[in-house]
Amino acid sequence: MEISRKQAELLRGLPRVDAVMARPEWNVARQENPQTLKAAVRSVLENIRQEIQSGKRTSPILDSELSGRISSCYISFCGMRPVINATGVILHTNLGRAPLSRQAVEAAQRAAYGYTDLEFDLDSGTRANRTAAVEALLCRLTGAEDAIAVNNNAAAVILCLAVLAKGKPVAVSRGELVEIGGSFRIPEILQQSGSPLLEIGTTNRTYLSDYENAAAQGAALLLKVHSSNYRIIGFTESVAISELSALGNRLGLPVVHDVGGGLLADLSPYGICEEPSVCQSVKDGADITTFSGDKLLGGPQCGLAVGKRSWISQMKRHPLARAFRLDKVTLASLEATLLSYENGREFEEIPVLSMLCAATSSLELRAQKLCSLLRGIGISAQIRETEGQVGGGTLPEHPLPGYGVSFSAKFSAQELEARLRHAPVPVLARISKGQVIFDVRTVPEEQLPFLVQAVQYAFYGENG
Numbered sequence: 001m002e003i004s005r006k007q008a009e010l011l012r013g014l015p016r017v018d019a020v021m022a023r024p025e026w027n028v029a030r031q032e033n034p035q036t037l038k039a040a041v042r043s044v045l046e047n048i049r050q051e052i053q054s055g056k057r058t059s060p061i062l063d064s065e066l067s068g069r070i071s072s073c074y075i076s077f078c079g080m081r082p083v084i085n086a087t088g089v090i091l092h093t094n095l096g097r098a099p100l101s102r103q104a105v106e107a108a109q110r111a112a113y114g115y116t117d118l119e120f121d122l123d124s125g126t127r128a129n130r131t132a133a134v135e136a137l138l139c140r141l142t143g144a145e146d147a148i149a150v151n152n153n154a155a156a157v158i159l160c161l162a163v164l165a166k167g168k169p170v171a172v173s174r175g176e177l178v179e180i181g182g183s184f185r186i187p188e189i190l191q192q193s194g195s196p197l198l199e200i201g202t203t204n205r206t207y208l209s210d211y212e213n214a215a216a217q218g219a220a221l222l223l224k225v226h227s228s229n230y231r232i233i234g235f236t237e238s239v240a241i242s243e244l245s246a247l248g249n250r251l252g253l254p255v256v257h258d259v260g261g262g263l264l265a266d267l268s269p270y271g272i273c274e275e276p277s278v279c280q281s282v283k284d285g286a287d288i289t290t291f292s293g294d295k296l297l298g299g300p301q302c303g304l305a306v307g308k309r310s311w312i313s314q315m316k317r318h319p320l321a322r323a324f325r326l327d328k329v330t331l332a333s334l335e336a337t338l339l340s341y342e343n344g345r346e347f348e349e350i351p352v353l354s355m356l357c358a359a360t361s362s363l364e365l366r367a368q369k370l371c372s373l374l375r376g377i378g379i380s381a382q383i384r385e386t387e388g389q390v391g392g393g394t395l396p397e398h399p400l401p402g403y404g405v406s407f408s409a410k411f412s413a414q415e416l417e418a419r420l421r422h423a424p425v426p427v428l429a430r431i432s433k434g435q436v437i438f439d440v441r442t443v444p445e446e447q448l449p450f451l452v453q454a455v456q457y458a459f460y461g462e463n464g
């Protein structure tokens with residue numbers, strides 16, 4: 001491609017990689033990750049070169065723009081960053097779902113740092129099963145005969161279908177052919193497992209007789225899926241897992257219940273009754289109940305299946321179990337999370353549950369505290385009533401009334417929201433009625449200073 005004299009001059013004017021790297025503003029990055037910094041500087045300079053060659057850039061780059069671009073690029077090259085979730089959405093899938101309890105974090109750290117008896121029996125000095133302790137905990141907590149832990153609920157469902165349906169047809173109600181964000185779609189999961197999907201009933205109404213007919217047509221398994229992230233209301237009918245289990249028993253067909261959220265705690269005192277509990281599913285006779293570890297259970301990303309020993313032991317021996325197996329760090333944090341339940345400390349220790357059940361009076365106090373911190377840096381902030389959400393595809397119809405703080409700025413809410421995302425510790429906020437709102441339900445007290453810091457950055461810039 002021909003380039004003009006002007007373009008050649010702009011290209012010649014670009015600084016060299018080494019010269020940029022030597023600037024004092026990169027002292028820390030140069031010490032910590034020199035090669036990563038170099039890759040970021042190269043990448044940004046290369047992009048600018050292309051902008052000049054394509055005619056998109058017609059003036060020399062300013063130092064401030066160059067620094068900003070290198071900084072963003074370097075940060076993204078370094079990987080994940082902690083953020084503050086001021087959206088009021090407790091299980092925010094884009095923000096990593098459940099934050100872990102202090103106990104779970106410490107257990108993960110201990111396991112990660114050194115060696116553990118992961119697959120070793122200290123008594124006999126021989127090899128042991130890595131998930132035995134978690135499985136026993138799950139059995140004690142749910143009343144199930146046996147349990148298995150894998151990487152996520154999608155894996156638990158696939159493994160379960162592979163063992164229980166073995167490629168034969170699986171009956172699912174048309175009202176339960178769910179899609180859970182990303183790529184978990186029941187019809188596609190079934191296709192992947194090699195079992196034909198036998199759709200039964202209608203979108204709004206499915207009866208026990210529909211399952212009976214499916215059995216007559218050769219269904220080898222009855223699958224019930226919780227409609228986690230949507231509700232069908234009005235003229236509806238569905239079959240309870242207790243009835244379905246009784247039918248499965250009578251016909252000699254296994255019944256699988258994907259409850260999704262992994263509710264182990266009793267939320268009825270908090271007015272939350274619409275989410276199926278794992279224990280109830282086991283009690284109601286499901287052969288296998290599957291659920292996530294990082295939704296309502298409040299632990300690390302993993303998938304759990306509990307139920308009849310004969311099926312679970314086959315699942316453990318299946319080759320997919322090895323492909324889906326958990327690592328020691330996840331196992332350690334899962335164990336610690338489950339121990340909180342076993343010892344009756346789940347509402348104090350597990351953040352998902354304490355956020356879900358936080359008293360509005362304590363949220364109001366926290367909002368007041370944030371308000372005065374913001375006023376302290378000259379921002380006119382007001383307390384607002386907010387509506388949080390559980391999120392993560394659970395309890396879509398259950399708003400969580402709480403408190404937050406809103407404030408106005410000389411720029412638009414969209415611009416303010418974007419500036420907050422670019423703060424040294426990024427803050428995710430909500431926009432409601434043209435105003436940015438921090439919902440304090442998902443911001444623990446000790447994180448309030450980060451909100452103040454981000455507002456300071458948004459209003460007054462880097463050196464504010």
Ligand SMILES: *Cc1c(COP(=O)(O)O)cnc(C)c1O
Nearest residue numbers: 152153154180226228259260292
């Ligand atoms: C969330 C969910 C899944 C997927 O779980 P992951 O742990 O994200 O793999 C599957 N089924 C139901 C009903 C769910 O709610």
